[in-house]
Amino acid sequence: METTFDAVVIGDANIDLVVVGCDEVPQPGQEVFVDNMMMHVGGGAALFAVSLAKLGLQVAFNGVLGDDGNGRFIRERFAKYGIDTTMIKTSTVHNTGVSIAFNPDKDRSFITYAGSNLELQVDELDLEPITRGRHVHVTGYRGRRNHETYMAFVQSLKEKGVTLSCDVGWDDSGEWDSCIFDYMRHFDVFLMNETEALHYTGSDDVEESLRYMSTYCSHVVIKLGADGAIAMKNGVVTRQSAYRVKAVDTTGAGDSFNAGYLYGYLSGMDVVTSLQYGNVCGALSVGAYGGSTGTPNLDGLKAFILRHEAEAAVSDAAM
Template sequence: MKTYDALVIGDANVDLVVVGCNALPLPGQEIFVEDMSLHVGGGAAIFGLTLAKLGKAVAFKGVVGQDYYGQYVLDQFRQAGIDTSYVKRSDLGATGLSIAINPERDRSFISYAGTNAELQIDPFIDLDAVPARHVHLTGYRGSRNHTQFMRIVRRLKESGVTVSLDVGWDDTGEWYPGVFDLMEEIDVFFMNETEALHYTGCTVMEESIEQLRERRKNVVVKQGAGGATAIINGTVTHQAGYAVNVVDTTGAGDSFNAGYIDGYLSGLSVEECLAYGNACGALSVQDYGGSTGAVDLPRLTTFIEAHRVIDNGGNAK
């Protein structure tokens, strides 16, 4: 008997969002900005919060410090109904922190990994008795932990659990080709268009998507304002994005992931999953903070219905 719809494993930290910072101060100077606000950050945390707000039962595994920021993250999780039993409170370091500067334009970040650096992908729970029907993973680092990911994912699959993973940006520039072997084991493999281009070695998205289709990979490629494309069992499905006023793009991709997985776990079609993902991403960018714009399922479906495109034949799509 599975207790949760999803167990989320990955990073959790706080984001300090700074709005209206046109220039960094010189030594000895002080500048004033339009606003600063504190939010839960980290791709896995934003995914978990968004999925929980949509109504799924979520548990989270991560590491935070024995400090105010760690308590803030836990409090926000609990308010959203997330089970924090698997979150470790570490005495070794402080909770991670990112300062997001000018999120409404070309964002810049100053980040401290903190206790996120302590997280190991091997769950400190019995892999043969995972208390969830789905596990969402982050933190893939190419050749540095590829073997570990392959082992854990295969064990999870053997236990009857479905698995999704957001591959994330490779800050080493390696773009490890073994990622295609990992794709074979993952039920829903998320990447953005820039990551897809790097991994496939293509220069245009059409070529990258075709290569993924030929490889028969189950991949969902996020394309920002351009929507998203799912390549499932050799079939390519594209859904356009929603035109909204963009305030802060932080966490938009993680919010997309949560919307897509909510549809996936609900047994919806690929088209509907993409619509859920695009809608969650669109709602996310309209407010500061990665999960601030997250809504419950009724409001999500209302948003989708209100933004349906009517074609020339008078049909909604």
Template sequence: MKNVTVVGSLAIDNIISTGVIPNSGETVFGTSFDTAFGGKGANQTVALGRLGARPFMVGAVGNDSNGKAIIENLKKNQINLDFVGTVPQATGTAHIILYDDDNRIIVVPSANNEVTLDNLKDDFWSLLKDSELVILQNEIPQVTNEAIINYCYEHHVNVLLNPAPARKISEELIEKITYLTPNEHELSILFPHLTREAALAKYPQKLVVTLGSKGVYFHDGKHEILVPAFKVKPTDTTGAGDTFNGAFAYAILKHLDLKNAIKFGNLAASISVQGFGAQGGMPTLEKMKESEFYEKTWHFE
């Protein structure tokens, strides 16, 4: 497997569990508070690392205890950290409310806003050029993502963009992306004038729409296809989408067709939601092989 590079966010998640969502001006009691490692970039990199991909992570942390803890965690997950920098700003955080088997998240980017073109190392572009797949999300500056997508397109490097949090991008840029993986809310912002069916038909083999417990839709060029999710009782859905994206990318790198790559991603996500925290339940390949739903024909070593 050639290099896989993830350019994105690193963060500490602050997680509150509650049985009541407060109204404006209201104070309610939570049932628990925890911290965990997060950031969409880091999550997707760890998902790849757990499966054995040995990815490169590109991003920034602050010179604080949170940043140091994130670096140690990434080392434990076999992530290449040559392109993770330390900046004066605080390390990024996400503030997560768990309620009724679902989550609400507020992200404070902080150091992640410093993943700018001026701050990238000189040999960063060579890293991209030598990569088989580059993975992006929307928790770093848009101008950085756009420059990376344009560079990869010019040098025939595949790009996966997970457009979360949602923000509009140009049709010209979408054409240069290999795989686009929004959820249903993000899809409505990307394509406000198109139905899901119309958007999928417009971008066959590119647009992959995740619908949580319902499954994942894509279009094979002839038909719209739903790849069902695996039914499990979730403990914490935080990071399920990131686990899906990391595992989906791993399967693509292993040359599975799109439908099987989505199925592999769905299985990884179904395992992840049975753990706690964005990264807590992310499975290893060995853990996935223990599942009754693992396809023996995948032949992953």
């Protein structure tokens, strides 16, 4: 079958209501005034899809939205960036999910309604339109709670000849079950952050965790936040420092990193360049409110790199 999309993204989409300048949750009967409230597209899969589309790849989204104004808002934002929405189902049961984020510039707190995202069942998805993408990014894995279902799903996708990536996210069950390592075997690129990697492997050393996971997947990437990122591909470890920027909203920084990294991967670039692109997207993401508002297009990404290289050259010359 001829491919239509560079990537199909499967997972959650919701509204992020970002509350700026709220240092406390109101007590009963109390009203708290804040600096601002802003509405953005949210959900890890949706933020990744938008960020990847902004870089110029042809992206399709597969998920469930409510038949409401919030669902239409998300569809409109997807359309703005050329994201195909024909695989999105409309719920007749739930409204579109909403997540309220407090203190986006530091220790964030959330109130979340999952809404229509609860209806996404990968064992009910039609593989034919999904495999019109040459690559599929899968989210929503939740350990033992849906391990067998997701294993069957990704096995079926691999049999169709697509490449696969995954970002597992935080395990809210607290189990950090080792069944994830069998799941990793089916992926071409597997991403997680440092805290998740240490929990899953039971190690206190990120490079040790990376080497352990690489016995299951040949291409693993671990995000290190302000310290950048580290990857291991085919036995070779590569580490890349982060860019220093002022953060106003850390929501979606990891998803933006994923987009930059996978843009590099899907464009045939080496690990060093992919890590650099991931770090740029993560850095620019935190500089604006909203999980994908600050993520760049390709020209913006390259301009950011050139500017930092020029600044580094001036700094070196002054020493």
